[in-house]
Each structure stands twice: as C-alpha cells, then as structure tokens.
Amino acid sequence: MQIAITSTGASLDAPYDPRFGRAAYLIIVDEGTEAWEAYANPAVNASGGAGIQAAQFVADKGAWAVISGDFGPNAYRALEAANLAMFIAPAGEALTVRQLIHLYRGGKLQKPTGPTQRRHYGMGQGAR
Amino acid sequence: MKQLVVLSGKGGTGKTSLVAAFAHLAARPPSDSHPSPVTRLVLVDADVDAANLELVLQPTPLEEHEFTGGDLAVVEPALCDGCGACEEICRFDAIAVRLGNGFPRAAVEALACEGCAACTYACPRQAIQMVPQVVGKWFRSATPFGPLFHAALQPGAENSGKLVTLVKQMARLLALDEAYPLVLVDGPPGIGCPVISAVAGADMALMVAEPSMAGIHDLERIWGVVDHFGIRSAVVINKADIYPEGSQRIETFCRERGVALLGKIPFDLAVTHAMTAGQPVTADSGGAAARAMTAIWHQVLYQLGETA
Amino acid sequence: MRIVVASGKGGTGKTTIATSLALALTDRPILLRDCDVEAPNAHLVLSPQLTAREEVSQLIPSVVETRCTGCGRCAEVCRFHAIAVLGGRVLVFPELCHSCGSCVNNCPEVALDEQPRVIGVLEAGLVPNGPAFAHGVLNVGEPMAGPLIRRLKGWEFSHPVGGGVSADPVEILDAPPGTSCPVVETLRGCDYALLVSEPTPFGLHDLRLMVEVVRALAIPAAVIINRDMPNNRDLERFCRVSQLPVLMRIPLDRGIGSALARGQSLVAVRPEYGEAFRGVFAHIQQTVHGGVP
Numbered sequence: 001m002q003i004a005i006t007s008t009g010a011s012l013d014a015p016y017d018p019r020f021g022r023a024a025y026l027i028i029v030d031e032g033t034e035a036w037e038a039y040a041n042p043a044v045n046a047s048g049g050a051g052i053q054a055a056q057f058v059a060d061k062g063a064w065a066v067i068s069g070d071f072g073p074n075a076y077r078a079l080e081a082a083n084l085a086m087f088i089a090p091a092g093e094a095l096t097v098r099q100l101i102h103l104y105r106g107g108k109l110q111k112p113t114g115p116t117q118r119r120h121y122g123m124g125q126g127a128r
Numbered sequence: 129m130k131q132l133v134v135l136s137g138k139g140g141t142g143k144t145s146l147v148a149a150f151a152h153l154a155a156r157p158p159s160d161s162h163p164s165p166v167t168r169l170v171l172v173d174a175d176v177d178a179a180n181l182e183l184v185l186q187p188t189p190l191e192e193h194e195f196t197g198g199d200l201a202v203v204e205p206a207l208c209d210g211c212g213a214c215e216e217i218c219r220f221d222a223i224a225v226r227l228g229n230g231f232p233r234a235a236v237e238a239l240a241c242e243g244c245a246a247c248t249y250a251c252p253r254q255a256i257q258m259v260p261q262v263v264g265k266w267f268r269s270a271t272p273f274g275p276l277f278h279a280a281l282q283p284g285a286e287n288s289g290k291l292v293t294l295v296k297q298m299a300r301l302l303a304l305d306e307a308y309p310l311v312l313v314d315g316p317p318g319i320g321c322p323v324i325s326a327v328a329g330a331d332m333a334l335m336v337a338e339p340s341m342a343g344i345h346d347l348e349r350i351w352g353v354v355d356h357f358g359i360r361s362a363v364v365i366n367k368a369d370i371y372p373e374g375s376q377r378i379e380t381f382c383r384e385r386g387v388a389l390l391g392k393i394p395f396d397l398a399v400t401h402a403m404t405a406g407q408p409v410t411a412d413s414g415g416a417a418a419r420a421m422t423a424i425w426h427q428v429l430y431q432l433g434e435t436a
Numbered sequence: 437m438r439i440v441v442a443s444g445k446g447g448t449g450k451t452t453i454a455t456s457l458a459l460a461l462t463d464r465p466i467l468l469r470d471c472d473v474e475a476p477n478a479h480l481v482l483s484p485q486l487t488a489r490e491e492v493s494q495l496i497p498s499v500v501e502t503r504c505t506g507c508g509r510c511a512e513v514c515r516f517h518a519i520a521v522l523g524g525r526v527l528v529f530p531e532l533c534h535s536c537g538s539c540v541n542n543c544p545e546v547a548l549d550e551q552p553r554v555i556g557v558l559e560a561g562l563v564p565n566g567p568a569f570a571h572g573v574l575n576v577g578e579p580m581a582g583p584l585i586r587r588l589k590g591w592e593f594s595h596p597v598g599g600g601v602s603a604d605p606v607e608i609l610d611a612p613p614g615t616s617c618p619v620v621e622t623l624r625g626c627d628y629a630l631l632v633s634e635p636t637p638f639g640l641h642d643l644r645l646m647v648e649v650v651r652a653l654a655i656p657a658a659v660i661i662n663r664d665m666p667n668n669r670d671l672e673r674f675c676r677v678s679q680l681p682v683l684m685r686i687p688l689d690r691g692i693g694s695a696l697a698r699g700q701s702l703v704a705v706r707p708e709y710g711e712a713f714r715g716v717f718a719h720i721q722q723t724v725h726g727g728v729p
Contacts, residue, residue: 245515283652
C-alpha cells in the first residue's frame with residue numbers, strides 16, 4: 001500500500017511540508033517494502049487548481065492515503081473523490097517525513113473532517 | 129505567524145497609507161508603555177496592477193524575478209493554411225484568419241487570448257503552439273521597516289491573481305524561515321480574483337472604509353467576500369469627518385454584523401504631505417491622522433492576539 | 437462613439453467624472469455603462485429607474501455519466517485544472533473554469549454537456565431627464581470580472597416604450613481601477629480615454645501605467661486632474677512631456693468632497709462645470725471625428 005507525504009526536500013529526513021497543493025516534494029512510500037521515492041511536485045507553480053493537480057498526481061501513483069499539514073477546499077474535494085484517506089500532521093511541530101510516518105504507523109494522526117481552510121495557501125477559489 | 133490583509137472594495141480609501149504607518153509603528157523600539165508582540169514584520173504589496181507601497185517605504189531592491197503568466201497562442205505561419213478551424217473554435221475572438229502577404233493566415237490578438245489552447249487542439253495542421261509569457265516581475269526588497277515583497281505586472285496583463293499568490297507565498301516562506309510574527313498585506317481594490325488571492329489564508333482582514341455613498345456600498349461588497357471565505361474581519365473608517373452621517377451608517381453596519389470597528393481616522397492633509405515626502409504618515413507627522421492610526425495599530429495587535 | 441473614463445489608481449474620481457459628463461451632455465442621446473462590475477458606484481449618483489435586468493452565466497462542463505469512460509482526455513486538455521478525473525469520476529471546479537470549451541471539444545465520447553452558472557447580473561434603465569444607464573454587478577465570490585464586462589459592453593437591452601435609448605447614443609464607460617485585464621476589457625474597441633488623475637505621488641505613478649495601456653491599445657487620451665492642488669508640477673510636467681492634453685482641473689475642495697460623499701453629482705453641486713464638460717466632449721469629438729459629430 002502506497003502512502004504519500006508532502007515534503008520540503010527529497011529525503012525522509014527533510015522537514016515535512018505543511019502545504020499539500022504547493023508542497024515542494026511528494027514522497028511516495030510503499031508501506032510493505034518501505035521503498036520510497038521523492039517527486040518534485042508538478043503542481044507547485046500552477047496558477048490555480050494546484051490542489052487538484054497534486055491530488056491527481058498522487059492518485060496516479062497509486063497512493064491510498066496522503067499525509068500533510070493542510071488540505072485546501074479543492075484538494076479536499078479531489079482527494080475525497082479519489083477515495084484517498086487524508087491525515088493531518090500535528091500543528092506547530094517541525095517534524096521530518098520519517099517522524100511523521102512513525103506517528104502515522106502509531107495511529108497518532110487525525111483525519112480532517114473537511115478542508116482545513118484557515119491555513120489555505122492557494123488562490124482561494126475553491127472556498128465553500 | 130499571522131497574516132493580516134488590508135482591503136477596501138473601493139479604491140483610494142487609504143489602504144496603502146495605513147499599511148505604511150503600521151510598518152513604521154511596528155518597527156519602533158518597544159517601550160514599557162507600549163509592549164508589542166509584533167516588532168518585526170514582512171510586508172507584501174498585493175496591488176500588483178498599481179503597486180504604491182514602495183513609494184512610501186523607500187525600498188532597496190535585493191532580488192528581482194520574472195513572472196510568467198498564462199500562455200499565449202502563437203501561430204507558425206509556415207504550417208498554417210488559413211482553414212479557419214481555430215477562428216471557429218475560439219470563444220474569445222482572439223484568433224482570426226487574415227490576409228498577410230497574399231496568403232490567408234491565422235493571427236492571434238494577444239490581449240484577447242485566454243490561454244485555453246482550444247485552438248491548438250482544433251488545428252488540423254498543428255500549426256499553433258502555446259508559449260508561456262513573461263508578463264511582469266516580482267521583487268524582494270529591504271525597507272527601513274522590514275522586508276517587502278512586491279511586484280509589477282505589465283499594464284494590460286492577465287493573471288494578477290497568480291502573481292498575488294506568488295508574492296504572498298514568498299513572504300510567507302521568509303516569515304516562517306526567520307520567525308517573523310506577522311505578514312502584513314496591502315490588498316488590491318475590488319472583489320475579483322486578485323482580492324480573493326490576497327485574502328486566502330489570512331488570519332484577519334482589515335477593511336478600510338470611507339464614509340461616502342460609494343464607500344459604504346463597496347464596504348458591504350468586500351465584507352461579503354471576506355464573510356464568504358470565512359475570514360475574521362474588522363473595519364476602520366478613513367476620512368471619517370467628511371460625511372458624518374456616512375460614518376454613522378458604517379458604525380451601524382458593523383454593529384449589525386458583529387464586525388469590530390477599530391477606529392476612525394480624520395481627514396488630514398498630513399497624509400498627502402507624507403506621501404509626497406515618501407514617508408509613512410506616522411513618521412512624517414504627529415497630527416490627528418497619525419494619532420488615530422497609532423491607536424488603531426494597538427487595536428489591531430489586540431485583535432490579532434485574539435485569533436487562534 | 438465610445439468614451440472610457442479610467443485612471444489606474446482607485447478613488448481618483450472616475451465615477452465622478454463619468455457621471456457628470458453623462459449628465460452635462462443634454463443635447464444628445466447618452467448611454468453610461470458602469471463597467472466597474474466588482475464595485476459599481478455610478479447608480480448611486482445617477483439613481484436610474486432600472487427596468488431591464490438579465491442574469492449572466494458562464495457555461496460550465498457537466499458530465500453525461502452514461503457516456504463517460506473516464507479516459508481523462510478532458511483533464512489533459514484543461515489548462516486551468518478546472519476538470520479532473522479521480523476515482524474514475526469526473527470532477528468539475530467551476531470557479532477555475534474559463535468556459536473555453538476545450539474539454540467539450542476534445543471528449544472522444546461526446547460525454548460533456550455545458551450548463552450555465554450565474555456569475556452576475558446586468559441592469560439598465562433611464563435616469564429621469566438624463567442619460568440611459570447600464571451596469572453589471574459581479575456576484576460576491578466570483579473571481580472573474582472579464583466575462584461580465586464583455587457582456588455588459590455588448591448588451592442591447594430593452595427599454596421602456598416611448599423612452600430614451602436612441603439607436604446610436606454616445607457611450608460613456610466608467611472603467612474599473614487598476615491596469616490589468618478588466619480595464620483592458622473595458623477599453624477595447626473604444627475611441628477615446630479620459631484619464632482621471634490626482635497630483636499625488638500615487639496618482640502620478642498609476643497614471644504612467646495607465647498611459648502605457650492606452651498607448652498599447654492605440655486609443656487617444658487626455659487627462660482630467662481631480663483634487664488639484666497648488667503643488668502639481670510633477671503631474672503637469674508628465675502630461676506635457678507625454679503630450680497628454682489636460683482638459684479640466686477640479687480643485688481639492690471640501691465642499692465638493694462632502695457633496696460627492698453624500699452621493700450628489702459634481703454638476704449638481706457645481707453647475708458651472710457643465711460648460712467645462714461640454715467643452716471636454718467637443719475636444720474629444722474633434723480628435724475622434726475631426727469635428728464631425
């Protein structure tokens with residue numbers, strides 16, 4: 001089973017990226033083999049709909065779950081439609097991707113009940 | 129780290145003058161009588177069409193970057209046979225077949241082109257390419273009051289919303305990296321996509337209203353946007369004494385909607401004087417407007433402290 | 437003939453000038469179109485009796501589920517990420533959609549329809565004893581003013597029998613502030629631009645940008661200085677050097693300011709300006725038609 005984590009760098013020891021749509025990197029980890037691969041996020045410079053593009057990307061990579069700091073309205077809708085589970089990193093802590101995976105495995109991460117709108121970094125066009 | 133965006137709906141209400149004053153006030157050394165949680169901030173001029181904040185902050189440019197807006201359709205004349213499939217498919221009247229050198233060829237009207245690429249898909253000869261366009265620049269500058277992120281969009285260009293998002297993002301990243309407590313955004317007029325981009329992710333929107341018929345009307349519109357996106361907001365009335373009945377109407381409006389009114393700034397020629405001197409009002413004058421802006425700044429800090 | 441009143445900087449007095457010009461030209465049919473669809477204000481000054489109304493919609497793709505195979509071609513061709521295929525379903529994001537039709541045109545299964553989505557409204561009517569009037573009001577939360585402005589400019593609205601709109605009125609367009617696409621949309625196809633400025637650093641800075649726009653569109657222009665002050669040397673010099681005629685100067689005057697704040701028109705509070713506005717129009721006619729009305 002593949003999971004996707006947003007990251008600031010192409011390494012498991014990089015701090016995770018709290019944004020989803022405009023995250024610098026999307027790291028896909030195979031939960032079974034622990035093999036992982038980091039991809040530069042194709043949506044990072046999208047003029048709009050970055051969340052949608054990023055959602056499409058992780059869905060195409062076969063991920064079943066995504067871990068990030070925030071999911072904006074478009075990203076939330078797109079990931080939900082694609083049946084991807086979403087998990088939120090605890091706020092205010094500068095965790096590495098590796099530490100975040102550890103928390104996920106320990107069942108410590110919450111799922112959002114809706115788009116996490118207040119910390120929305122995009123163009124705001126998906127609100128409500 | 130919090131984000132405060134200053135908006136108005138109507139243009140010319142005094143957003144930029146107020147933002148400059150806030151920047152100056154934040155940078156003053158804290159005193160016991162005025163302890164402040166915000167002594168450093170990152171500034172953003174999000175009015176990329178008509179960026180005026182730099183005129184009163186004396187920035188020193190540090191970085192300059194090109195900004196690529198949307199794509200433009202470009203026809204390769206050698207491949208085009210003037211069939212007109214593009215003209216038929218375009219919904220923006222941006223491409224048409226014209227006679228050039230005796231041959232009918234498709235020609236694009238750049239200012240009308242939406243960048244949708246419908247023509248490229250319709251062209252049977254694949255004679256049209258989408259070419260990214262550099263339509264402006266964005267800058268990181270140093271000012272006496274903190275770092276400033278600003279931009280200049282080429283007159284007539286599209287994608288101001290995208291450019292606004294970009295300068296805000298850059299400001300946010302710097303603020304996070306260097307632990308600035310506040311990003312202060314000077315917003316554009318109107319309610320369309322540049323404003324929506326400016327307001328996205330804000331912890332608070334401060335709406336600057338002028339007490340004229342038009343000002344009241346447009347305050348209601350911008351409040352509608354801020355409310356639509358679920359953002360906490362507050363109001364200040366600028367040039368409050370030019371129409372006292374108007375000021376009253378705004379006070380009633382705020383009360384009815386549960387929006388905090390943080391203060392009223394009287395009409396004061398010192399504001400224009402400061403602008404001409406290239407200085408924030410509070411640096412240039414100790415008069416009525418400067419005093420009102422100072423009191424408002426303290427109210428703003430209190431309100432920001434109240435946001436989660 | 438179409439005259440646009442624009443400025444670059446917000447709050448310089450576009451609406452003040454546009455409405456007064458419309459009210460002062462009493463000898464011919466006039467139509468004022470308020471193209472500042474994000475924050476329209478001209479109706480507050482003119483108090484038109486609105487008799488025509490039309491909702492404006494954008495066409496947004498919608499999926500015909502029975503024909504869609506989930507091939508994803510629509511998502512591939514959309515440049516705005518407004519349509520995506522996820523979990524085997526097609527999702528549309530209406531606020532991102534530019535209604536270009538690319539997705540519809542390229543669906544191999546003809547599985548996309550288009551449905552209208554209201555983005556704003558057009559309203560029109562007559563000002564009693566005054567010009568005809570039309571404006572657009574963009575719905576709060578809608579990002580794009582351009583499509584509404586386009587529709588407003590081309591709108592041929594029905595008007596009351598026996599009343600006003602002549603077949604060929606002179607049109608005065610009140611432009612939005614700024615220099616980007618809504619302003620360009622307003623300016624396109626117009627014959628003359630009146631640029632309203634004020635003698636402050638912000639006013640001059642934004643006038644420069646506005647002049648670039650009108651030059652790029654090859655529209656002849658002149659300047660009206662509002663809230664004029666004794667120290668206006670920089671602005672006057674810029675106009676001289678740029679060969680922009682200054683057709684009117686209205687001084688900074690608290691009495692005028694208060695009256696405008698109350699919603700009065702400039703020619704109501706200072707009727708003597710009527711003559712000046714008629715002179716401005718005569719100058720524009722000369723430039724555009726070479727003296728022929």
